[in-house]
Amino acid sequence: MKLHYRFAVAPLTALIGVPALAAELGLTIEVPRLDVAEYHRPYVAIWIEREDRSVAANLNVWYDLKLKNAEGEKWLKDMRMWWRRSGRELTMPIDGVSAPTRPPGRHRLGFSDTGAALQSLAPGAYRLMVEAAREVGGRELLELPFQWPPTAETRVEARGKTELGVVEATLKP
């Protein structure tokens, strides 16, 4: 005897009420401890580039945003790759992107695909870009290639030599 099911079977997850897991991009960015006479926290820009070098999203820009008369913006151009590819088109500060400078140490940032930065990221190959520029110091740019959305948990790492320490990106599907 055959049973005919005439009603649609709802997805099991919806019946139980468990939400679909969001894809995540976790970052750890190390600002190196430097032994210099005059130390200033670096300006750091973190953004995502497509393969053609166009900017898909700005994640964070760390700069002196608390200075009077927006004086901190004077040095944004020292992050010269970011400035050219995106920064110069923007009006700062930007909610969720502009942030104060950070001291030496490892700093964690997390972005989910439901957030403003990643929700419109189309599937494809990307580069996570991290550029640091330090007053009375140098400038360094790191690139971490990744695929989006991640199909498995992935770790990508890059090591700076001068103005950045270890930069690690962890992608979770």
Next chain:
Amino acid sequence: MPTLTPVLRGCARTLAALGACVTLGSAAHAHNVWMMPSSTVLSSPQWITVDAAVSNDLFYFNHFPLALDNLVVVAPDGQQAEAQNLHRGKLRSVFDLNLDKPGTWRMTVINRGLVASYMLNGERKRWRGKADQLSQIPAEATQVSITESFGRIETFATVGKPSALKASGEGLELLADTHPNDLFSGEQAVFRLAIDGKPAAGVEVTVVPGGTRYRNGLNDQTMKTDQDGRFSVTWPSAGLYWIEAGAEDARTTVPQAGKRRLGYTATVEVLPQ
């Protein structure tokens, strides 16, 4: 389309420097003219300072200041802006400029004049001046040859996002494809030259990197503009570069002049990758 004759580079320099009271001699005695801005890429409205000099070495002050009498500053919105704190010293002139709006600012010195040569009592004489001074040439002069000159010396600085360069439509001038404040080492830039707003084909261009004091060769690049007035240059390294072009035509504005010599020099900054 007027017939254009590429002119000796030296002549372009001579006429571009006319405003600096450089005596007119043979092309070999002409000097380079240039302006040098303190910054060209800025991320917020602020002041810059610009040096201006007549000097062969790039970019070192060792000869004469460039006269700023004919300095014109154009803001991103097309309005003229006023340079401040102008000073003319022994070896350089300088001015300050408040770049208080985003976009591309353009600083230009335009020198117009006439030069003439004639024979008087068996001697070849030279004369230099303005159109309303032509009567200074004696009536009994023979073989009078009058040349009009139009020299443009300029540089650019951008606050925030670069804005489009509008052709002034007068004389020889440089326009994008590549914006002059968007130059990076190792990349190729494509520029267009225009004469009176129209593409200038077959014009000789010279590009010299700054820092001549610290190397042996001039390391200049020379090229000619194509049919559309375009020329391209690949920057070997970061730094300031001097661009010079010269041309000749018959489109004089002073009726007594038989030909017109056009000169253009610009200083651009190339950033590292």
